[in-house]
Amino acid sequence: MATFSVAKVYFVVFFTTEVFATYVRVQRPGPDDCEPVVVAHRGSSGYVTEHTLGAYALAVTQGADYVEPDLVMTKDGHLIARHENQLEKSTDIAHRPEFADRYRSMSVLGFNITLGWFSEDFTLAEIKTLRTIEPMPLIRPGNTRMDGSMEVPTFQEIIDLVKGLEYSQNRTIGIYPELKSGAYFRSIGLPMEPAVVEIFHRNGYIGSQAPVYIQSFEANSLRILKKITDLRLLQLIGRVSAQENARMITPGGLKDIATYAHAVGPHKNHIIPRDFRNRLGRPTSLVIDAHDAGLKVHPYTFRAENAYLPVEFRSKDPADSALGNLDGELEAYLATGIDGLFIDQPDYLVRLKSRFCN
């Protein structure tokens, strides 16, 4: 039971937050104060099951600038944090007999037929009965120890967590959501773009100075967002195999992106391609071209496990799950002039930054 004194402290905290909001905004360090910004990809997902409040909280206490939730929609229109709408990849739904009859096939916009359980078939109340599991158990066996221990968080719960941690950390913490499958969710009558803008605006995140980026691989989603909010937008760019991505990384493509977005999030191979031996090659002109177009550049995804590292930075232990020399890869990328990056072990970049940021 809360005591009077605890409640009183709370009163002071809330009071301060509201009345001196401007003061705090001016004085308190923000997530963009020292680049490259550290975007904790799915939380500190290298250490705690991704897309859980625990993973986001750990990321903040480790010093990340932004927490990054991927978002999908529930049947009743709530934004929840999952990497995809297919729930069995990261929850225990496959072991819930009460939901067995919701297993079905799904096709995204007429192709990519998949079997599974999908977020849009479940209410938030139903989602809240699920428990999370580690989606990459072979790469991250340490995380499987937490299987079954945490809920799927709503976007609002993540915002609440960030606001609470801003108090204890005495700094402004950014939020960096990705809309997953925007076109698909629009096609089934669950548009994500107005939902994410509404929740940000309602929570006081307004304008291009707010500590927010909204990201998507889909230019159409971003164009819709551009019409209804001034929050900063980031265009994600996939691997070069698709023609659309190849066009996006040209100087002309980047100028086009700059008409609706503040930043680009290219796959890291667009910035430093790998050679035939899977070693880092020579940087491309992408960072310079993007900067010329007025765009920030935040590549994805940096991970400490061997499986994701260029050969020259892998550890002697040949296991995919072994931790290699992520610092080496990060230093190569920082030399290209990038403005931030998505990372599963944000502490590595926090530590590197501590050499030149206060």
Place this chain on the structure above:
Amino acid sequence: MATFSVAKVYFVVFFTTEVFATYVRVQRPGPDDCEPVVVAHRGSSGYVTEHTLGAYALAVTQGADYVEPDLVMTKDGHLIARHENQLEKSTDIAHRPEFADRYRSMSVLGFNITLGWFSEDFTLAEIKTLRTIEPMPLIRPGNTRMDGSMEVPTFQEIIDLVKGLEYSQNRTIGIYPELKSGAYFRSIGLPMEPAVVEIFHRNGYIGSQAPVYIQSFEANSLRILKKITDLRLLQLIGRVSAQENARMITPGGLKDIATYAHAVGPHKNHIIPRDFRNRLGRPTSLVIDAHDAGLKVHPYTFRAENAYLPVEFRSKDPADSALGNLDGELEAYLATGIDGLFIDQPDYLVRLKSRFCN
């Protein structure tokens, strides 16, 4: 509920201060509302490096009622969270050339001569340059992935974290510090008892209704605390080998403890001894005797790894680090009527409690 407005909470608080204080006191769930209380031992130390803000934050997001920091003192009188004053067990100090000359021998009150680096030889500013490591790497290899990533937190930082998370979790979260080596720190002019009381009182934790327990193995420390605070106290009781502990667990010993403490924290073997095969035996009368003396009973320490489990609850995988059937051990202990327990994987008990607590 995802649609609750943070901005609106600020607004309400701003204009209805006293009403809000009452509302919080009455409405918000507290750590003692549903027993047995879940004390997150050193944080969620089964999953994240113990005694770090990340470990405490994860514990709270997993639903723990209390977070449990062990406390020792710095040279300049700050309380920091470490299991012992010997710093090389849980930090990277052994690899810091700048501190090499502080390596020394130490004797606690004239015996137990040890070699190492000790918290009382370092200022807080120096401690803050250290980074934490997992002290049980063979049992918790998954935690070693975070070695070097986090700071040693101060007690004030832990209180701030808890207050921030109380906001996002909308519940009152308890704090359950243990004073380590109270007599020793008094003997070198760094008394912990007034320091911990001062910091609790200054932060609004006052009286026996506050969501706090202060614990110690040393009755003298608790008797000193009893004179200067009404916060609840818990007498820890070590294994039976020592005569003093054998006396403490008798009905007479418990009545004596009840003159200065609200609760006892016995080693779990005092409640259910293990037989010669290392299996659980028959419960003793300790819980009943303690309740008769008016004391709550919070045994320590429950851990999911094989190394710590009774034989019948170990997993088929014979590794010490393998996760066994902690639920089985917990159920045996819950049947004895205990009021709470210390646990390294708080999610297990949270999950069991969800069957009968809201």
